[in-house]
Amino acid sequence: MADRPEPTDQGTGPTDGRAATGAGQEGTAEGRGPTSDADLAGALPKAARRHLARELDWTPRSTPPVPLEQVQLSASRLAPAARVHLVALLGAEHVADDRATRLAHTGGRSYLDLLRRRVGDASDAPDVVVSPADTAQVAALLHTCSQLGVVVVPYGGGGSGVGGLAGTDADDRPVVAVDLHRMADVSAIDAPSSLVTVGPGLHCSALETRLATDGLTLGAAPEGWGLATVGGCAASRSAAGHGHFADLVTGLTLATPTGVLTLGTVAGGAAGPDLLGLALGSEGTLGVVTELQLRVRPAPRRTEHEGWSFRSWAAGVAAVARLARHDLLPDVVRLADPAGTRATLLQGRGPGARALRTRMRGESCLLVVGWSGQPTIVAARRAAAATVLRESGATRQGTRSAAAWLRARGAAPELRDRLMDAGLLVAELDTAATWTRLPAVAEAARRALVDQLSASGRRPMVLTTLSSPTATGAALELTVLADRDDDLPLQQWLLAKRAATDAVLAAGGTLTHHSGVGADHRPWLTAAVGAPGVEVLRAVKRQLDPAGICHPGVLLPD
């Protein structure tokens, strides 16, 4: 157990949650015996296990990750003289290059990240991990690293799903990970203006807990915030809760190698182009977000979730589109396709779950909707939406179906680890499309995944969920399951992902809805925003980061 990553000695408080979560992830790597159907029992009911085995033509097998002590880690490439500079800036206790700390800051939570970690590959580990205390220290660090030729990668919660921590520098320079857990204060709450000022390393879940004591909230995140930090959400344009996290950001401080930018708008006042929008989604390539101002809202007086069912996916999509067009969208909307609906229903346990499965017989798609706010307005919105749903052929399924779905979503990250232990490929991707194009995009993505993964003789399963609807369109979240090719697991998914992404873009979908670009989507950025757009981003980067040290392995293609 000596090599198990322990929380680093970088302070206490907000770091505990993060470090514990990190340790928990790595904890799956040790001391596990062979996995069998029985080992999956804790994670999934028997009916669900049988369904998976049948649909995927797969037999659970034990494929435990390489024990942590066997993970390959190269020696730090950081020159001793450079390390001295970092220690002088930040203090010795905030500069760590021990094996445990470096491994704890390796990679994120994409399927490729997990695969690499499982086979003992830590080639994307940072050479050193530093923990600055404030904006001034980050600015000084960036200036110093610019002069030293050291790459800087911000580290928030480690939860990127698109290789946001898996970028490789074309010049193979040493990499310093900037762990922001010491910058996790709520430094101001302006309740009359619904604004809070926070540090980037603050976990969203911790902020929610803090806000609740003042009767405030960031907005419902029915699936929980996972590993997310506020800085990570802003830098990667994550979606959570009501729509995009970026929409909650009214201002931020961006430390860059050439100076500190204070960006944002006050109460809708706008002078000239939007510079804040350049920092949001910049994924560390322009600098490090060191402070954020976020819009909060009063904790809702009423929150209600309920389920509705449709006889077909097309009918469900049409119904949600109609709600959207008439400004009747609930605050939470998730429509599962038949495969996703079946998976959700099979994950439930007990007599309630059985009753729900009986009730849903003949119905193929589950829609979960939720409202929050002032009770009379919630009631009016809910009634108006119900009218449209009924006219669209939907059947109300009550609150139990919604609860089942929320439970299934909440258990998904842990379940993924167990399914990977048992020999499965479990990957996710997301896109967005206008209502007009959405059916074709969903079908193109599904078809590309099935065709590519079937080519190697396997029978994949694709679960599709429509989410985050707006008047113009919606997001599509796809979860892919297949018997894993243990000889070439990375290639198996890379080929499928490439086929799906090409198909989505060709059908008019976006490169991503809310996962970011990272290393995984980087090859498609030019296709997504156009060559002149990429040149604009490069021009901004040259201005702020002339030495090109800010996270060179993500977002911008080489």
Next chain:
Amino acid sequence: MADRPEPTDQGTGPTDGRAATGAGQEGTAEGRGPTSDADLAGALPKAARRHLARELDWTPRSTPPVPLEQVQLSASRLAPAARVHLVALLGAEHVADDRATRLAHTGGRSYLDLLRRRVGDASDAPDVVVSPADTAQVAALLHTCSQLGVVVVPYGGGGSGVGGLAGTDADDRPVVAVDLHRMADVSAIDAPSSLVTVGPGLHCSALETRLATDGLTLGAAPEGWGLATVGGCAASRSAAGHGHFADLVTGLTLATPTGVLTLGTVAGGAAGPDLLGLALGSEGTLGVVTELQLRVRPAPRRTEHEGWSFRSWAAGVAAVARLARHDLLPDVVRLADPAGTRATLLQGRGPGARALRTRMRGESCLLVVGWSGQPTIVAARRAAAATVLRESGATRQGTRSAAAWLRARGAAPELRDRLMDAGLLVAELDTAATWTRLPAVAEAARRALVDQLSASGRRPMVLTTLSSPTATGAALELTVLADRDDDLPLQQWLLAKRAATDAVLAAGGTLTHHSGVGADHRPWLTAAVGAPGVEVLRAVKRQLDPAGICHPGVLLPD
């Protein structure tokens, strides 16, 4: 009448409305006798005229503008060889440098623009006016002008209130105005996705008329769209209707000297930094917007306006802030301060107006609110807002007060010309602030205007309206009236505007809420976005417009 600007011979259709409006503005410049109190009678009831004269210590006098034929216009600086290039690109009928066309494209509608025009100063006239047909022609034009060293200024509706057409080029190069009226088609309507694709020269009012035939709308613009074109609104981040016009833009095409950018997001899908947000608010400095995709909505089934009154401005502001914090904001919110309320009430004519004045006795501030949408939801939102308003000490004043206010706002542009004819300074400015800072910002702006304008021995009147509230704050729109200093009219306002802007920024307000930067706010851009932010904008401009020909006189300081 020979010099009266006629619609240019650049086509028919969408241009008619624009040209007619332009001619109407200039039409005030001719054939008018001395103005007296009697001449104002058509524009303003007697009580309002007396109120103004008393409060401002001013006697109406006739100060007609210089007749158009006496306006000074320098010869075009465009070299004949350069003109040949433009004609080759666009056709002779779309390249005009006659006096009438150049004057019709001179300046916008800021108080300074109107002052300059009234004294016969057309020094900011373009040297030539061209009318391209499509994106390809605009791109070719920008490329050619880059090589020729000719400045390019896009021309939409000519309604800028911040000197958006009054920039001066430090290098004094010839200027070509690009009139976009030939690019005013609705080229696509995707009703299921609530999206329309339009040309930049389309007037917002014309688009509304077109959308109405499909049961759609851009969103309520209770004060009307005035001269606004969709391209102008996007390029200047104007506000109109429900909040900012920029929020309706989901995509646009930007022709630049180095290439054509297609920018935008689909249905919330976001990959990397927001390039669309860089184009919005760029005011022609990066290129010309040649196509836009806009979000529309179904024409509301119910629209309701009503008035409420408060005994004090502070009580009214607190009530609106409370609505905002609890997500109960109506779709239209306008709160007038005591001076603004009195002016509104005095503008009404007839027994209804008299009854309203009686009813409002003892009440100092009028709040106009409006809702639109699904009837049951409108009713629930209206009832919930009414509860908060009553708890905040407001008294319901019914629909007549709202109608009076809307009429007064609608008449404002015409009234301004009449008041200027009669010797008044009539200027406007706007800012935004968080709810916490808003009272101090409003007072700082008012105080600075009163102090500066009183210094020259005059007694000004400042009317303040709170508008566009959000959860975080609101806009403040200030209208300033004073006896005009006919010896140094420009200086009189420039000193007042400078004092007010300095005071607003010092108190934490924004440089503008919705008017843009233009030439008038340009000296403050660095104060508003910071020197590193300005350098980022310059880097983007260098990338897209290396020769610096795109509207160099606005937005970016020299």
